[in-house]
Amino acid sequence: MSWLLTAADLPDLARxxxxxxxxxxxxxxxxxxxxxxxxxxxxxxxxxxxxxxxDLFVIPTAQMGAPTVMIEKIPAxxxxxxxxxxxxxxxxxxxxxxxxxxxxxxNSMIPLVVAAETGLPVVDAxxxxxxxxxxxxxxxxxxxxxxxxxxxxxxxxxxxxxxxGDDDRQMEWLARAITIRLGGVGHIxxxxxxxxxxxxxxxxxxxxxxLALGRAIREAREQHRSPFEAIADTLSRTLYSHLRELxxxxxxxxxxxxxxxxxxxxxxxxxxxxxxxxxILFQNExxxxxxxxxVVAIVPDLICVVDHETAEPITTEGLRYGQRVRVLGISxxxxxxxxxxxxxxxxxxxxxxxxxxxxxxxxx
Amino acid sequence: MSWLLTAADLPDLARxxxxxxxxxxxxxxxxxxxxxxxxxxxxxxxxxxxxxxxDLFVIPTAQMGAPTVMIEKIPAxxxxxxxxxxxxxxxxxxxxxxxxxxxxxxNSMIPLVVAAETGLPVVDAxxxxxxxxxxxxxxxxxxxxxxxxxxxxxxxxxxxxxxxGDDDRQMEWLARAITIRLGGVGHIxxxxxxxxxxxxxxxxxxxxxxLALGRAIREAREQHRSPFEAIADTLSRTLYSHLRELxxxxxxxxxxxxxxxxxxxxxxxxxxxxxxxxxILFQNExxxxxxxxxVVAIVPDLICVVDHETAEPITTEGLRYGQRVRVLGISxxxxxxxxxxxxxxxxxxxxxxxxxxxxxxxxx
Numbered sequence: 001m002s003w004l005l006t007a008a009d010l011p012d013l014a015r016x017x018x019x020x021x022x023x024x025x026x027x028x029x030x031x032x033x034x035x036x037x038x039x040x041x042x043x044x045x046x047x048x049x050x051x052x053x054x055d056l057f058v059i060p061t062a063q064m065g066a067p068t069v070m071i072e073k074i075p076a077x078x079x080x081x082x083x084x085x086x087x088x089x090x091x092x093x094x095x096x097x098x099x100x101x102x103x104x105x106x107n108s109m110i111p112l113v114v115a116a117e118t119g120l121p122v123v124d125a126x127x128x129x130x131x132x133x134x135x136x137x138x139x140x141x142x143x144x145x146x147x148x149x150x151x152x153x154x155x156x157x158x159x160x161x162x163x164x165g166d167d168d169r170q171m172e173w174l175a176r177a178i179t180i181r182l183g184g185v186g187h188i189x190x191x192x193x194x195x196x197x198x199x200x201x202x203x204x205x206x207x208x209x210x211l212a213l214g215r216a217i218r219e220a221r222e223q224h225r226s227p228f229e230a231i232a233d234t235l236s237r238t239l240y241s242h243l244r245e246l247x248x249x250x251x252x253x254x255x256x257x258x259x260x261x262x263x264x265x266x267x268x269x270x271x272x273x274x275x276x277x278x279x280i281l282f283q284n285e286x287x288x289x290x291x292x293x294x295v296v297a298i299v300p301d302l303i304c305v306v307d308h309e310t311a312e313p314i315t316t317e318g319l320r321y322g323q324r325v326r327v328l329g330i331s332x333x334x335x336x337x338x339x340x341x342x343x344x345x346x347x348x349x350x351x352x353x354x355x356x357x358x359x360x361x362x363x364x
Numbered sequence: 365m366s367w368l369l370t371a372a373d374l375p376d377l378a379r380x381x382x383x384x385x386x387x388x389x390x391x392x393x394x395x396x397x398x399x400x401x402x403x404x405x406x407x408x409x410x411x412x413x414x415x416x417x418x419d420l421f422v423i424p425t426a427q428m429g430a431p432t433v434m435i436e437k438i439p440a441x442x443x444x445x446x447x448x449x450x451x452x453x454x455x456x457x458x459x460x461x462x463x464x465x466x467x468x469x470x471n472s473m474i475p476l477v478v479a480a481e482t483g484l485p486v487v488d489a490x491x492x493x494x495x496x497x498x499x500x501x502x503x504x505x506x507x508x509x510x511x512x513x514x515x516x517x518x519x520x521x522x523x524x525x526x527x528x529g530d531d532d533r534q535m536e537w538l539a540r541a542i543t544i545r546l547g548g549v550g551h552i553x554x555x556x557x558x559x560x561x562x563x564x565x566x567x568x569x570x571x572x573x574x575l576a577l578g579r580a581i582r583e584a585r586e587q588h589r590s591p592f593e594a595i596a597d598t599l600s601r602t603l604y605s606h607l608r609e610l611x612x613x614x615x616x617x618x619x620x621x622x623x624x625x626x627x628x629x630x631x632x633x634x635x636x637x638x639x640x641x642x643x644i645l646f647q648n649e650x651x652x653x654x655x656x657x658x659v660v661a662i663v664p665d666l667i668c669v670v671d672h673e674t675a676e677p678i679t680t681e682g683l684r685y686g687q688r689v690r691v692l693g694i695s696x697x698x699x700x701x702x703x704x705x706x707x708x709x710x711x712x713x714x715x716x717x718x719x720x721x722x723x724x725x726x727x728x
Contacts, residue, residue: 090525157529158527158529158534158538159525159527160526160527160538161454161523161524162523162524163450163522163524164522165521167520170522173545174522174524174542174546177541177542177544177545178538178541178542181541182538
């Protein structure tokens with residue numbers, strides 16, 4: 001069923017989107033402020049993917065760039081709509097709706113900025129089912145909808161159209177070059193598709209899931225219930241049904257370096273009880289978690305670091321020595337675990353030698 | 365008057381275009397081989413700019429990239445036409461003709477490749493009146509025709525449309541980023557304009573001038589006349605009417621480094637007769653020549669290094685210790701020496717502190 005999203009929902013949505021960002025994805029708080037400013041006391045129509053007309057024309061919108069730059073360089077807010085309009089002009093077709101390409105991090109918010117500005121509805125689905133660092137890491141692409149042509153807009157009104165045919169990695173490669181020259185952040189419209197394509201290629205109901213997660217955490221805190229139980233309970237009604245607490249501990253080491261536009265590094269967590277070590281490797285997002293050297297969760301499954309009491313999600317940027325955290329492993333939907341999906345955004349896509357194994361089947 | 369160009373003209377045109385490349389511009393010989401392959405025994409119509417209908421629609425075509433890469437990575441030949449077609453599609457308008465953006469170096473040839481492939485005529489004019497290293501260094505831009513939207517095509521069929529409004533430097537900045545990611549060479553269509561625009565903003569008859577120069581040098585050699593007198597005589601009938609021999613000497617030092625995609629450096633020439641030193645600084649193209657520290661020619665005037673006997677032009681890449689050379693200073697047309705023109709491609713545009721002074725008024 002379609003529903004209305006208002007400014008009152010934004011803090012919960014931001015919290016849930018940070019959780020689904022699995023350490024990366026850019027700061028949804030900044031994005032929520034952009035939505036708030038444009039939306040005022042209006043409302044955005046969120047469309048259920050099952051209810052879309054087959055020929056409804058959807059143009060997803062997003063931001064691309066280094067999360068660190070996004071924090072320092074707050075966008076004007078008009079660029080994603082400019083990208084959408086540029087793609088419409090190029091295609092000679094007007095969008096009936098927009099949609100996220102990524103439900104974790106700031107890209108949960110960018111389509112809402114577009115919706116608030118244009119009056120377009122937003123489809124409750126996305127192409128990553130979490131956050132990933134590259135434009136080609138999309139279920140859309142895995143299931144046959146390609147990113148090209150992509151439109152990119154800069155803060156000085158520049159527009160760039162990139163068409164690499166079916167080659168989504170080359171699209172990413174070229175768009176990244178433009179984004180770097182624009183100062184590190186660009187806004188994009190890409191993966192234009194029909195309503196039928198959405199149902200075939202998108203991870204469904206990820207906006208409502210992010211909102212439900214953020215809300216569940218907040219309400220549990222307000223009612224002095226366990227926010228962790230609230231998260232588990234919320235997920236049990238979604239395609240992300242398995243949650244496992246991987247460790248509770250204290251951050252004792254964080255290594256972080258920016259390489260080729262990515263924040264790469266590792267966090268070491270010492271369990272609060274018992275012996276042993278726990279380690280997470282990340283590239284913008286958390287990629288793999290090991291307990292005493294043994295893999296306990298691996299991409300594309302979600303590895304989420306949260307405050308050990310409040311369950312507030314902590315990004316890789318926010319990791320600090322001495323923080324007490326819980327690490328949650330969350331299963332992804334089946335469509336994100338197929339052979340094609342794993343080729344696009346499984347362990348090998350990040351240079352990891354370990355094979356993918358579902359978090360629910362790994363050692364507890 | 366319009367005229368027909370055939371494959372038999374290409375060696376002379378290449379020689380003249382190398383001279384007008386003033387040390388840079390990429391190798392027109394490679395370009396001439398591309399034209400030859402497509403043209404066969406056909407002919408290309410070259411249109412005189414004075415005879416263009418006011419509303420004739422002209423889309424110039426070119427190659428961009430590092431001259432060194434162009435030597436190593438010969439283009440397929442279909443990319444410039446792909447760029448032209450992409451720009452036509454974007455603009456919703458079909459080109460009536462193509463045109464060079466640069467008459468020196470390989471870009472004298474790229475529009476001929478397009479013409480041979482498509483049957484389009486080529487306008488006998490360009491926007492640099494020589495070679496320059498950046499897409500924004502165009503008389504077109506100086507006199508009000510901007511480069512955007514620009515279409516860029518890669519060898520794998522990628523197309524990119526860049527629109528930066530009136531900001532031709534930003535267009536260059538973004539297009540250069542794409543070119544680098546495509547491996548160092550891209551093919552472009554840009555500065556779309558009407559016949560009336562051509563007459564107002566282009567340097568006229570530079571293809572026929574390059575051809576006449578190359579032919580004059582060859583015929584003088586064949587007839588055992590002085591090729592230098594032939595060059596002077598040919599130029600006297602063009603807008604480039606002043607030629608001065610700046611020195612005759614031996615190359616005694618060449619420094620060359622590749623910085624930010626440019627071949628920057630300096631050549632020192634010891635005069636064959638008398639004392640003193642002669643120095644040329646270059647950035648792809650020769651920028652300034654000094655005799656005993658005194659400026660004797662400066663950009664945008666042409667500083668051409670040629671073999672001291674045959675007058676064969678020598679590029680900065682081709683400079684070698686011990687070569688005996690003549691250095692020629694050639695005046696550029698008035699439209700390339702206005703305040704606006706000098707701001708775009710005068711000494712300060714290359715970071716030189718010296719003001720522009722016409723070669724015909726500098727110390728002999």
